[in-house]
Amino acid sequence: MSSIAIRAENVSKVYRLGVKEETDDSLFKSLGKMIKSPISNYKKYRSLYSFSDLDFDNPDANADSNVLWALRNVSFDVTQGEVVGIIGRNGAGKSTLLKILSKITPPARGRIEIHGHTSSLLEVGTGFHNELTGRENVYLNGTILGMRKKEVDRKFDEIVEFSGVEKFLDTPVKRYSSGMRVRLAFAVAAHLDPEILIIDEVLAVGDAAFQDKCLRKMQDVGSQGRTVFFVSHNMPAVTRLCQRVIMLSNGQLVADGHSHDIVARYMHEGSNTAAERCWDDDDKAPGTDIVRLKRVRILDENRQTSASSLDIRKPVGFEMTFEVYQDGHTLLPNFKVVTDNGVDVFIAVDIDPEWRKKERLKGTYITTVWVPGNFWSEGSYFVDVGMITLKPHQVRQFFEREVVSFQAVDPMEGDTARGDWVKELGGVIRPLLEWETDFTQ
Ligand SMILES: Nc1ncnc2c1ncn2[C@@H]1O[C@H](COP(=O)(O)OP(=O)(O)O)[C@@H](O)[C@H]1O
Ligand SMILES: [Mg+2]
CATH class of the missing domain: 3.40.50.300 (P-loop containing nucleotide triphosphate hydrolases)
Structure with a gap:
């Protein structure tokens, strides 16, 4: 137990x-x-x-x-x-x-x-004595953790290497930049086998x-x-x-x-953004006398509002509900996806032949675009929602930023593009690609 x-x-x-x-x-x-x-x-x-x-x-x-x-x-x-x-x-x-x-x-x-034994790294520089050098602080911290000098000796090189402050080891810590302090402090906290x-x-x-x-x-x-x-x-x-x-x-x-x-x-x-957002009050809904946004949802593969984080292997849908108040306009619904670091992933505009270049009647429309599985990288994504009218010239009817958001998670079961790689993979998308190798001996 x-x-x-x-x-x-x-x-x-x-x-x-x-x-x-x-x-x-x-x-x-x-x-x-x-x-x-x-x-x-x-x-x-x-x-x-x-x-x-x-x-x-x-x-x-x-x-x-x-x-x-x-x-x-x-x-x-x-x-x-x-x-x-x-x-x-x-x-x-x-x-x-x-x-x-x-x-x-x-x-x-x-x-x-x-x-x-607990080792903690709380704020930058706590646990360090300013007048002592980097080297002395490593030993001081080891002692506080209940380690013998010999034990610290054994870990010393590893700590120094991790921190990258070799050159400043014999400089008092008060002369360190905050980045150097954090690096050394983290190295000490993590390597002293707490x-x-x-x-x-x-x-x-x-x-x-x-x-x-x-x-x-x-x-x-x-x-x-x-x-x-x-x-x-x-x-x-x-x-x-x-x-x-x-x-x-x-x-x-x-x-x-x-x-x-x-x-x-x-x-x-x-962020006040969930997998679903509604505007019940027409006056507050984004849009114009021509068209207003009513609801936006992130859908899972069963067309349900996605409840928590998304499995990156699964398809995901972005759905918008909008109300058209006048007959005869040609509309271009669109979505934009942005990472939590502000990187634009893509803009998708409606290319459904059924509605493309068609003049619409007034009424309520629900439009969904599907993104296939094995597309997202791990991370947080925000979805912006827009509507443009095309004739006589392009006019933006609404554009709402970060209306909904989701978290994409790689299940780490080896069947995504991650394969057998278990560490940080990064990237904005993670497509599952075909690989081949030609071998000769
Ligand atoms: N030493 C202190 N004296 C008075 N108030 C404090 C002190 N430390 C923290 N607080 C207050 O306690 C609350 C929680 O702070 P903190 O634990 O630092 O939050 P977090 O780390 O989640 O941002 C905050 O309202 C903060 O202003
Ligand atoms: Mg804090």
Whole structure:
């Protein structure tokens, strides 16, 4: 039976507005302060951590008090070897949760259990001592993790190589750029064989190549049976790396489950674009006196609104419903697909011979275009919807950006263009192509 690595029970964290919790970046500094001003420290500590006036079981009851609930009654178990993604909007409480799990800050209420040596990379440069060199910091971190010098020695070259900061090893870390700090910090955290690895959005920093390298490393760490906890806004990375995702919203755990499902839910809630969008109110619907958009859907192969993420092997339909108010116009419905990085994938215009160049009668039309399976790469896509009238000249009647969105997922079963390649594949599309080889000896 697999054992528990992390258990959080009703964890809440509250910040008093106007009282900033100070974190000293070095142990020495905080020790120094404590010796200098024990009484003011104690008072400050009391005001920060005394929340006896709050009703933790019913956070809403405290809605108008001057406290901010960074986390509210968050509970979950993580078993050893799980790779768990934490997602949520800015301010959702992700970093706070990781800080509590890393024991950098205590919960106001609730308890956590951690089984295993934990290595965490929270913000750029935390865990580093500014005055010490890169080399010294590697050893310091190893010691904090409970490793002997010999053990760190063994890992040292690997860490340095991964980080790419060889030339600056004997330079104090305060002279490092933030990119160098992240690289070294990630290398240290990931290579010191922690049983639990906690990573907060480090992948937002650094170049794309380094981000990929970090993801691969986390994948390795995860596949060695270690527990990984990681926050990211890179949804394809989250779905690829994690089986499980926990979603936070306003400090509460709002979803915990299979990564594809939770990520799809997050995307749909977040950008206010889902697999379906309707305009019930004619005045607000995009369009003109000639034609208005009524509804847009993403369809699965059974013509149902696609509920969560799409399997890249399956066909997908984009459907638009529109109302034509005048007889006699020639219309050109069109869709445009854009990746979450803003790359245009294609524009598709209606070429159905049945309707092409035909003058239409007024009424309701439902037009669908089908994209075959094995077309999409892994990732998030947004769909723009447009309508043009052709005669006497081309006029745009509506063009709505990012009306619906979906997440394309490669099931990793070896029957997509990915074949036996298990790592990052990239690209905007992933067509399944025919291969042949001529062999001579
Ligand atoms: N030290 C602090 N003092 C006061 N408020 C804080 C502090 N740290 C975080 N918060 C607040 O707690 C909430 C959650 O923050 P955080 O955990 O950083 O969110 P996330 O990482 O999901 O963006 C935010 O509203 C933030 O402003
Ligand atoms: Mg954060």
